Amino acid sequence: MPDDILAVFADALPGHIENQNRYSPSTAENDPGPLFSTLELRTSRNTISAWPGYQPTPLIRLPGLARYLNVREIRYKDEGARFGLGSFKALGGAYAVYSLLASNPDRSAITVTTATDGNHGLSVAWGAESAGCRCVIFIHEKVSAGRERALKSKGADVIRIDGNYDESVRQCYRAAAANDWIVISDTSKDDSGNEVARVVMAGYSVMVAEIIEQLAGDVPTHVFVQGGVGGLAATVCECFHLAWGEAAPRFVIVEPELAPCLFESCKKGERVATDVVEETVMAGLSCGEVSAIAWPTLCRFTDDFLTIPDFVVAPTMRLLADGPFFDPPIVAGESAVAGLAGLICSSRHASLASALQLDQASRVLVIGTEGATDQALYESMTGLSVRSVQRASI
Numbered sequence: 001m002p003d004d005i006l007a008v009f010a011d012a013l014p015g016h017i018e019n020q021n022r023y024s025p026s027t028a029e030n031d032p033g034p035l036f037s038t039l040e041l042r043t044s045r046n047t048i049s050a051w052p053g054y055q056p057t058p059l060i061r062l063p064g065l066a067r068y069l070n071v072r073e074i075r076y077k078d079e080g081a082r083f084g085l086g087s088f089k090a091l092g093g094a095y096a097v098y099s100l101l102a103s104n105p106d107r108s109a110i111t112v113t114t115a116t117d118g119n120h121g122l123s124v125a126w127g128a129e130s131a132g133c134r135c136v137i138f139i140h141e142k143v144s145a146g147r148e149r150a151l152k153s154k155g156a157d158v159i160r161i162d163g164n165y166d167e168s169v170r171q172c173y174r175a176a177a178a179n180d181w182i183v184i185s186d187t188s189k190d191d192s193g194n195e196v197a198r199v200v201m202a203g204y205s206v207m208v209a210e211i212i213e214q215l216a217g218d219v220p221t222h223v224f225v226q227g228g229v230g231g232l233a234a235t236v237c238e239c240f241h242l243a244w245g246e247a248a249p250r251f252v253i254v255e256p257e258l259a260p261c262l263f264e265s266c267k268k269g270e271r272v273a274t275d276v277v278e279e280t281v282m283a284g285l286s287c288g289e290v291s292a293i294a295w296p297t298l299c300r301f302t303d304d305f306l307t308i309p310d311f312v313v314a315p316t317m318r319l320l321a322d323g324p325f326f327d328p329p330i331v332a333g334e335s336a337v338a339g340l341a342g343l344i345c346s347s348r349h350a351s352l353a354s355a356l357q358l359d360q361a362s363r364v365l366v367i368g369t370e371g372a373t374d375q376a377l378y379e380s381m382t383g384l385s386v387r388s389v390q391r392a393s394i
């Protein structure tokens with residue numbers, strides 16, 4: 001039975017590049033310096049942990065799957081319950097809205113805006129609703145109706161454009177310039193957008209601080225984390241290096257084959273844009289351009305870049321839901337599982353596993369960045385109701 005479940009992963013050999021530009025102490029002159037100051041990290045933690053409803057999300061052990069993949073340990077950070085918004089993104093956009101408006105007495109005169117495939121926009125809309133300012137969200141043509149409804153439920157005006165995510169970003173910036181709105185972006189094209197995107201990432205750092213505490217000194221050997229524009233990955237590897245220095249885990253970024261902007265940038269040795277011609281099912285990772293603020297950190301600390309095909313996504317979601325190796329059932333959305341799928345695919349191919357130094361001693365961390373943020377989509381991809389999986393996990 002488990003062999004059947006994992007068979008599909010043997011058909012998926014991930015694309016792999018090892019980062020040749022990785023920072024080492026001998027090339028210290030290329031060091032871009034830290035992304036965050038200690039004060040910024042402390043402030044985001046103190047602020048967000050004081051918000052109503054704050055609770056650290058769980059770090060779950062998957063010993064059954066670890067045994068099956070022949071690694072020593074797998075830990076899964078489950079962001080499904082984050083502030084009732086369903087993803088780690090709840091920490092970023094809302095924190096940037098909060099930070100920008102904290103000192104502004106007349107918030108009702110302010111409009112914030114962003115482009116989104118769902119999660120980031122929901123965070124911005126939630127932050128705007130809490131702050132009492134207006135919010136306009138741009139979504140592209142493939143964003144699901146469920147995600148559009150969720151944005152509206154937080155009081156946002158939603159504009160659906162023709163075209164892909166990158167086009168929605170362009171239209172958002174145009175409208176912001178014409179109307180004097182504030183763009184709360186989770187990515188930056190150049191230095192001018194860096195500051196807001198950096199504050200968003202400082203919000204994500206709260207999740208990383210939780211992980212470091214939950215690990216209680218048990219530093220993993222590997223981290224597999226999914227990449228969209230790279231803001232999440234940059235935050236994770238930056239904070240791990242701050243915490244553990246040279247003892248930080250091997251850092252592996254996993255992207256969809258259909259949207260490999262980080263992978264391609266590594267190949268070229270510089271940040272390059274790629275065209276998203278066909279939408280990946282991993283909607284949150286469907287990005288053609290790496291965030292400018294994230295890239296120097298990623299280039300410095302990432303060890304490996306992987307790409308995975310879409311056909312392993314639903315089986316990974318299903319595997320987490322079923323817990324076939326007697327692990328606790330987990331509800332994970334389609335953009336949550338790329339890291340884990342990358343790990344499973346790598347472990348099924350001996351040459352890749354060896355290139356990544358994955359073996360029986362490996363202790364692997366993956367970050368389940370969202371729960372079922374679109375329930376209808378979750379149910380159509382897994383054939384399971386969210387409720388039934390949640391009930392089984394109690």
Ligand SMILES: Cc1ncc(COP(=O)(O)O)c(C=O)c1O
Nearest residue numbers: 228229230231232284335369370
């Ligand atoms: C659930 C989920 N995981 C991962 C990511 C990737 O984050 P980033 O775009 O910062 O790389 C996103 C982005 O929207 C997301 O929604």
